[in-house]
Amino acid sequence: MSVSLSARNIVKHYGGVVAISDANLDVHTGEVVALIGANGSGKSTLSKIINGVVVLDGGQLLLDEKPVHFSSPQAAKNLGISTVFQELSLIPQMTVAENIWLTREPLNKAGLVDRKTVNARTEELLALFEGTYKNSLNPDITVGALPADEKQIIEILKAICFNPRLIILDEATASLDRRQVQRLFELIAQWKLEDKAVIFVSHRMEEIFRIADTFSVLRNGVTVGSGSMKDISEKELVNLMVAKESASNVVQRERLVQENSTDRKVRLEVENLRTNILKNISLQLKDGELLGVGGLVGQGQKDLLLALFGDLPYEGTVKISNESVHFKNTRQAINKGVALVPGERSKEGLLYIRSILENLLLPSWGKYGFPTKIKKAVQDSQEISTSLNLKMAGLDEPVSSLSGGNAQKVVIGKWLLRKPKLLLLDDPTKGVDVGTKAEFYKLLERLCADGTAILFYSSDDDELIGLCDRVMVMHDGIMRSELKGASLTKSNLIGASLGATNEGMG
Amino acid sequence: MKKIRWQYIAFRNPYLFALLLLILAAAVNFFFEPDLFTRDTLNSNMRVFLPLILLAVGQAIVILGGGIDISVGAIVSIVNTILATQLGTGASPQRTALMLVAVLFVGMAAGALNGFFVSYLRLQPIITTYASSFLFAGVALFILPAPGGSVPDSISHFYRDTTFLGLPLGFIIIPILLLVWYLVQQTRYGRYLYAVGGKADAAYQTAVPVNTIRFSTYVASGFMAALSGIAITLLTSAGNASIGDALTLSSVTAAVIGGTALRGGVGGIAGAIIGALILGLIKNIISFANINLWWQTFANAAIIVGALAAPGVIELVRRKRS
Numbered sequence: 106m107s108v109s110l111s112a113r114n115i116v117k118h119y120g121g122v123v124a125i126s127d128a129n130l131d132v133h134t135g136e137v138v139a140l141i142g143a144n145g146s147g148k149s150t151l152s153k154i155i156n157g158v159v160v161l162d163g164g165q166l167l168l169d170e171k172p173v174h175f176s177s178p179q180a181a182k183n184l185g186i187s188t189v190f191q192e193l194s195l196i197p198q199m200t201v202a203e204n205i206w207l208t209r210e211p212l213n214k215a216g217l218v219d220r221k222t223v224n225a226r227t228e229e230l231l232a233l234f235e236g237t238y239k240n241s242l243n244p245d246i247t248v249g250a251l252p253a254d255e256k257q258i259i260e261i262l263k264a265i266c267f268n269p270r271l272i273i274l275d276e277a278t279a280s281l282d283r284r285q286v287q288r289l290f291e292l293i294a295q296w297k298l299e300d301k302a303v304i305f306v307s308h309r310m311e312e313i314f315r316i317a318d319t320f321s322v323l324r325n326g327v328t329v330g331s332g333s334m335k336d337i338s339e340k341e342l343v344n345l346m347v348a349k350e351s352a353s354n355v356v357q358r359e360r361l362v363q364e365n366s367t368d369r370k371v372r373l374e375v376e377n378l379r380t381n382i383l384k385n386i387s388l389q390l391k392d393g394e395l396l397g398v399g400g401l402v403g404q405g406q407k408d409l410l411l412a413l414f415g416d417l418p419y420e421g422t423v424k425i426s427n428e429s430v431h432f433k434n435t436r437q438a439i440n441k442g443v444a445l446v447p448g449e450r451s452k453e454g455l456l457y458i459r460s461i462l463e464n465l466l467l468p469s470w471g472k473y474g475f476p477t478k479i480k481k482a483v484q485d486s487q488e489i490s491t492s493l494n495l496k497m498a499g500l501d502e503p504v505s506s507l508s509g510g511n512a513q514k515v516v517i518g519k520w521l522l523r524k525p526k527l528l529l530l531d532d533p534t535k536g537v538d539v540g541t542k543a544e545f546y547k548l549l550e551r552l553c554a555d556g557t558a559i560l561f562y563s564s565d566d567d568e569l570i571g572l573c574d575r576v577m578v579m580h581d582g583i584m585r586s587e588l589k590g591a592s593l594t595k596s597n598l599i600g601a602s603l604g605a606t607n608e609g610m611g
Numbered sequence: 612m613k614k615i616r617w618q619y620i621a622f623r624n625p626y627l628f629a630l631l632l633l634i635l636a637a638a639v640n641f642f643f644e645p646d647l648f649t650r651d652t653l654n655s656n657m658r659v660f661l662p663l664i665l666l667a668v669g670q671a672i673v674i675l676g677g678g679i680d681i682s683v684g685a686i687v688s689i690v691n692t693i694l695a696t697q698l699g700t701g702a703s704p705q706r707t708a709l710m711l712v713a714v715l716f717v718g719m720a721a722g723a724l725n726g727f728f729v730s731y732l733r734l735q736p737i738i739t740t741y742a743s744s745f746l747f748a749g750v751a752l753f754i755l756p757a758p759g760g761s762v763p764d765s766i767s768h769f770y771r772d773t774t775f776l777g778l779p780l781g782f783i784i785i786p787i788l789l790l791v792w793y794l795v796q797q798t799r800y801g802r803y804l805y806a807v808g809g810k811a812d813a814a815y816q817t818a819v820p821v822n823t824i825r826f827s828t829y830v831a832s833g834f835m836a837a838l839s840g841i842a843i844t845l846l847t848s849a850g851n852a853s854i855g856d857a858l859t860l861s862s863v864t865a866a867v868i869g870g871t872a873l874r875g876g877v878g879g880i881a882g883a884i885i886g887a888l889i890l891g892l893i894k895n896i897i898s899f900a901n902i903n904l905w906w907q908t909f910a911n912a913a914i915i916v917g918a919l920a921a922p923g924v925i926e927l928v929r930r931k932r933s
Contacts, residue, residue: 156816157818158815158816177818177820178815178816178817178818179818179820181818182818183818188816190813190816193813194812194813194814194816194817195810195813196805196806196809196810196813196814196876197809197810198805198809198810198876198877199802199805199806199809199876203802203805207802207803207806207814207817207819208799208803208817208818208819210799210802212799216798217794217797217798218797218798218799218801218802220797263817
């Protein structure tokens with residue numbers, strides 16, 4: 106069951122925008138190739154050409170050395186190519202089993218879907234990730250009700266259910282926790298033994314070095330390098346991606362040696378905050394302080410941010426600048442100088458088809474709306490996009506024309522226009538390329554220096570350790586521990602994340 | 612915990628609300644009409660309800676697939692006018708059979724036109740089928756400018772008075788519909804239908820033939836509209852180019868009451884059948900209670916607005932409570 110796939114000189118453009126102009130990729134049986142590139146470099150487009158979702162405009166795909174043309178996802182799937190999509194291809198209203206087997210349902214002799222077999226085989230597939238998800242995950246549960254990491258697991262199982270020959274993993278680890286990633290990597294190792302080929306698309310360098318055999322780097326739609334992972338260092342790889350030396354060492358430990366902030370005012374004080382998920386969270390955040398929130402994915406971090414933003418009912422005391430507040434909606438929170446950069450920017454943060462300008466001004470019409478000060482509004486928007494180094498064709502372009510990293514800048518920019526006093530960040534660097542991340546870290550430092558209090562949830566441990574003054578680690582809705590100063594190390598963070606009770610002992 | 616359980620029940624039994632409403636409507640109707648459950652009354656009710664039941668089933672399929680078909684009433688009118696003008700009282704059984712098959716194809720062709728516009732030209736379903744409804748209504752008027760025409764007595768008698776195994780015709784047709792639907796749900800096609808209605812992008816990426824499925828829902832709806840047109844023609848034994856007009860909104864209402872979500876991917880035809888029965892009973896109640904006829908329109912409209920608002924209201928109440 107050997108397989109080889111080559112993409113030669115692939116070209117794809119959308120209207121006048123060239124997404125990829127000369128992309129090349131080779132992958133063979135028993136091999137994991139890492140497809141690497143900054144956001145907007147064309148990785149997703151290339152993988153969507155290989156799986157038939159997007160039809161190429163030029164170049165050639167060779168499967169087992171024979172030219173193939175995929176005019177639809179069916180064509181690619183029938184030849185054994187399957188994909189774990191970055192944005193997931195699950196139907197929320199359907200059950201786990203229905204989703205996994207969609208289009209590949211085992212049929213009985215009468216041509217009807219054989220439910221018994223479906224359920225039995227779904228159980229077998231779920232067993233592959235046994236112990237890394239909550240026990241409630243079963244074939245009959247509706248996918249829409251699942252947390253992000255379990256959805257991701259279902260998406261992976263869906264891709265492997267029909268025993269494909271080539272598996273494309275597009276940011277498949279983004280919402281998985283450590284144990285789940287570990288399990289996935291064990292599976293990948295097994296697939297290699299089964300002569301499958303894997304295309305691994307990821308932003309996480311550490312994972313690429315752990316799992317990939319070869320690499321292929323895309324930059325602005327052109328393949329700029331490929332070879333064996335053994336022959337390249339992380340720094341060289343990053344340089345290939347961004348083509349500038351500076352972006353390599355992304356996280357710096359500058360902020361740890363901050364001036365002692367006793368003279369700063371307390372911006373946010375939370376006591377015994379409770380929701381369905383959160384249990385008695387208490388915290389204090391001063392002006393100019395960057396407080397990290399860490400832990401495994403889905404331990405209540407998002408709920409904490411949403412509750413503080415008035416988007417989730419809660420009990421308990423919340424004080425902003427020593428004034429007791431109880432936000433019933435987000436407008437009340439916004440009026441108190443709170444801003445939230447949400448986790449799912451495409452759904453919660455942006456109006457994709459509207460212009461960048463409209464998106465930026467959306468929360469600020471109170472300032473510019475009556476009487477209208479359009480000139481000032483455009484000018485301020487221009488300023489903020491320049492200061493964020495937003496790469497765009499113009500303020501009138503729709504947000505959908507931007508790459509992931511630049512779209513995220515718009516989300517941040519629209520809140521910065523309001524000059525928030527308390528900024529809540531929900532995993533803002535998820536799926537953002539290294540170059541943009543580096544810019545983003547600088548921005549956070551600048552905001553802190555200006556006195557903004559920031560509550561920063563991130564699924565990237567290095568980020569938390571590198572940037573934050575203190576990190577709260579959450580586990581199952583409670584605050585497991587608070588790490589600061591010398592205790593803020595990766596091993597402590599990981600230990601606390603996993604819910605290990607060694608905290609008291611060590 | 613309680614909240615989750617309620618959602619679970621509602622998800623597992625999407626027809627629960629409709630069934631409760633059906634029982635309520637039947638009870639009120641029974642109060643006004645104590646012989647409701649005798650065979651003759653059931654029969655006379657069923658033959659009146661059947662056109663809407665058939666239409667609502669087709670509508671539910673389209674809505675499940677993520678679309679909507681506003682042209683079904685006009686398709687009913689076309690079928691009605693064709694039959695009334697082409698058959699007359701004296702048509703031979705062969706000609707009658709031929710015409711009945713022919714109008715089924717007419718219905719499917721009309722549905723195919725809608726399907727082509729919506730799935731291959733990617734036009735908005737509601738606008739497209741609203742526009743095509745005028746096209747179809749125009750065709751019906753062209754065929755039969757003024758009410759008139761007729762059909763052979765034998766077949767309308769068959770429709771009105773058949774009590775197969777002692778059961779009114781409707782009690783035969785509904786189980787057949789349910790059985791067919793049950794089988795469809797077990798096929799890949801059934802899964803594809805829910806997938807396309809649930810999230811078309813994801814379905815496409817999963818290699819579901821999205822366009823074909825969408826197209827097929829409109830053809831199915833056209834077919835059901837033709838069946839509905841046949842039923843209403845046999846019921847009235849006459850032609851009228853605007854006979855289907857009032858049915859369109861009712862078919863959507865029936866599907867929605869029956870738990871078919873207008874955003875697609877949730878529901879089924881059993882709910883639509885129950886919904887159509889409820890609407891029929893309400894119509895009865897209104898006429899028995901000597902309420903002015905415009906109340907019927909009002910009640911119909913109130914139900915659809917209420918059904919549309921219900922999920923939102925429930926969500927609002929839940930949020931307030933927590």
